[in-house]
Amino acid sequence: MVLVYAESPRGQFKKAAFEAVTFGKKLADQMGCPCAAVVLGPVQGDPGELGRYGASRVLQVSDDALQTLDSQSYTQVLAEVARQVGAEVVVMSHTSTGKTLAGRVAVRLKAGLVSGVSGVSEVSGDGRLVVRKSVFSGKATAEYAIISPIKVLSLMGNAIRPEVEGQAVPVEALSVAVPAPRVRVREVRTVEGRVPLPEAEVVVSAGRGMKDPSNWGIVEELADVLGATTACSRPVADSHWRPHHEHVGQTGIAIRPNLYIAIGISGAIQHLAGVNNSKVIVVINKDPEAPFFKAADYGVVGDLFEVVPRLTESIRKFKAAQ
Amino acid sequence: MKFLVCISQTPDTTARVAFTPDGKAYDGTGVTFIMNPYDEWYALVRACELREALGGTVVALNVGPAANETTIRKALAIGADEAVRIDAEPTSSAFTARQIAEYARSENFDLIFLGKETIDYNGAEVGAMVAEYLDLPYIAFASKLDLEGNRAVVERDIEGGVEVVEVDLPFVVSAAKGMAEQRIPNMRGIMMARTKPLKVVPPVPVEEPVQVVKFTLPPPKAGVKLVNPEDMDELVRLLHEEAKVI
Numbered sequence: 001m002v003l004v005y006a007e008s009p010r011g012q013f014k015k016a017a018f019e020a021v022t023f024g025k026k027l028a029d030q031m032g033c034p035c036a037a038v039v040l041g042p043v044q045g046d047p048g049e050l051g052r053y054g055a056s057r058v059l060q061v062s063d064d065a066l067q068t069l070d071s072q073s074y075t076q077v078l079a080e081v082a083r084q085v086g087a088e089v090v091v092m093s094h095t096s097t098g099k100t101l102a103g104r105v106a107v108r109l110k111a112g113l114v115s116g117v118s119g120v121s122e123v124s125g126d127g128r129l130v131v132r133k134s135v136f137s138g139k140a141t142a143e144y145a146i147i148s149p150i151k152v153l154s155l156m157g158n159a160i161r162p163e164v165e166g167q168a169v170p171v172e173a174l175s176v177a178v179p180a181p182r183v184r185v186r187e188v189r190t191v192e193g194r195v196p197l198p199e200a201e202v203v204v205s206a207g208r209g210m211k212d213p214s215n216w217g218i219v220e221e222l223a224d225v226l227g228a229t230t231a232c233s234r235p236v237a238d239s240h241w242r243p244h245h246e247h248v249g250q251t252g253i254a255i256r257p258n259l260y261i262a263i264g265i266s267g268a269i270q271h272l273a274g275v276n277n278s279k280v281i282v283v284i285n286k287d288p289e290a291p292f293f294k295a296a297d298y299g300v301v302g303d304l305f306e307v308v309p310r311l312t313e314s315i316r317k318f319k320a321a322q
Numbered sequence: 323m324k325f326l327v328c329i330s331q332t333p334d335t336t337a338r339v340a341f342t343p344d345g346k347a348y349d350g351t352g353v354t355f356i357m358n359p360y361d362e363w364y365a366l367v368r369a370c371e372l373r374e375a376l377g378g379t380v381v382a383l384n385v386g387p388a389a390n391e392t393t394i395r396k397a398l399a400i401g402a403d404e405a406v407r408i409d410a411e412p413t414s415s416a417f418t419a420r421q422i423a424e425y426a427r428s429e430n431f432d433l434i435f436l437g438k439e440t441i442d443y444n445g446a447e448v449g450a451m452v453a454e455y456l457d458l459p460y461i462a463f464a465s466k467l468d469l470e471g472n473r474a475v476v477e478r479d480i481e482g483g484v485e486v487v488e489v490d491l492p493f494v495v496s497a498a499k500g501m502a503e504q505r506i507p508n509m510r511g512i513m514m515a516r517t518k519p520l521k522v523v524p525p526v527p528v529e530e531p532v533q534v535v536k537f538t539l540p541p542p543k544a545g546v547k548l549v550n551p552e553d554m555d556e557l558v559r560l561l562h563e564e565a566k567v568i
Contacts, residue, residue, distance in 0.1 A: 009481050016481075068487075069480075071450060071460045096480050099439075100462040103419065103450030112531030113416070115445045121535075130535055135443050139339040141538050142443075148531035182459045183489045186475070190483035198481065202568070226568065244500065245479075250335055250441060251359060251499050259567040269336050273441070280565045282557070283546070293546045298560060302551025314554040318562065 018162035025054025041066030051169030070181030138276025209264020267292025323378035360437025370401035419451030465500030
């Protein structure tokens with residue numbers, strides 16, 4: 001059995017949960033076993049919808065105590081559910097929730113863990129599972145064999161597209177004792193509006209070449225027509241031109257969108273470390289010697305104050321014609 | 323207060339990445355190693371600030387060979403009071419976590435700090451594992467941490483925002499950007515670091531449930547395709563038809 005923990009931060013499934021179930025289903029097919037999804041805490045909507053992504057069973061522990069992400073109570077519950085269903089592989093998402101839990105669950109289940117997995121290389125009959133992940137901030141790929149009887153994986157965001165292939169299934173309510181959380185939430189501050197950077201498929205990012213924070217309108221407009229999330233380089237965040245949660249790079253957030261558009265960013269190695277895993281990189285910079293061009297798929301050498309509005313207009317035209 | 327800060331040594335950000343001919347291990351020949359930035363800038367500095375405000379001891383712990391002692395001395399120069407080196411090659415997160423936990427088990431630390439991840443293997447696994455071995459709460463990706471008596475108030479990064487949580491000591495925390503500001507060791511710190519205690523502890527045996535199959539370098543990029551800045555329709559066409567991303 002492959003057991004997927006379908007996370008539901010603040011009671012809502014995000015793309016990460018659908019990706020994890022899709023991945024779990026494909027892995028289960030390779031292993032010749034079923035895939036179950038487990039949901040922790042109350043959620044909005046019908047968790048049985050996870051069946052559409054390939055889960056043949058959807059299990060829910062809906063105790064209110066699980067509204068707080070406490071790694072100890074979550075681990076207790078996940079380990080108990082894994083034991084009840086006889087899970088050979090437990091799949092999670094490589095998100096802040098998943099990273100809070102994966103190591104802990106692996107220790108509890110005496111399981112080998114590989115986190116940030118981007119794909120499965122080999123499922124062998126003798127119980128070995130070989131998986132791939134990106135290491136050294138996208139500068140290399142590693143393959144690891146997990147040899148323990150139980151295995152834990154966390155799936156890198158955007159590594160697989162969610163696929164609808166089945167239908168909703170009835171939800172099985174599990175009764176599992178939930179210990180009282182030792183972590184208490186005082187306050188939640190969310191950033192409304194755009195898709196959070198780690199989940200974003202398209203990211204429009206800008207750097208010091210913008211010259212002044214008041215010039216960001218053209219970046220926002222480009223992001224709007226693309227349905228993209230905005231990001232920035234470290235110097236921009238450090239000078240408070242943009243909020244810190246937009247900072248991508250070595251010390252900020254590492255992202256892996258399908259499309260990353262870098263505007264007026266020179267491409268220091270610390271910045272590249274956070275964006276190397278993007279599928280396609282477009283660089284717009286007036287300096288043809290900017291190191292970012294070496295890492296780019298497409299480059300535009302020109303004045304960003306002319307090029308960006310022109311690109312926005314071309315995309316608007318393209319979207320209207322679609 | 324007794325603080326433990328787990329520090330890891332990683333290749334410098336700008337170091338070239340190469341592997342041994344069999345592809346089984348990282349080849350660090352000629353590479354400069356540094357203290358993992360998240361451990362140094364945020365975890366270690368915040369622990370030192372709390373010690374300065376509240377009194378107590380900051381212990382820096384590294385799992386690694388004798389060659390790591392330069393990095394360990396740097397932690398002492400920045401402000402740790404003493405250091406411990408578990409004398410073993412840190413072969414995996416499972417191995418490292420077990421060594422840290424075995425050492426910390428009998429030491430009754432009030433707070434155990436780590437960086438949110440290392441910049442080489444990017445696993446973010448060790449903190450949760452240590453917390454589980456020690457049966458302690460774990461707060462990952464903390465961007466702010468204050469103590470109110472025996473209780474901590476911590477801001478943690480969550481998907482799309484920040485959550486402010488409180489938790490009683492002791493617990494394990496992983497530090498992210500925002501928790502503190504980088505400190506450059508001064509001459510006095512560097513001199514004092516030479517005489518601070520550095521204890522070497524033998525490792526405990528660990529069964530490895532995960533094995534390296536191989537490391538590979540990505541094929542070189544095909545090279546950038548330059549598009550005429552006057553012709554953004556062409557860029558849109560390429561992104562749609564060739565790259566298939568819009």
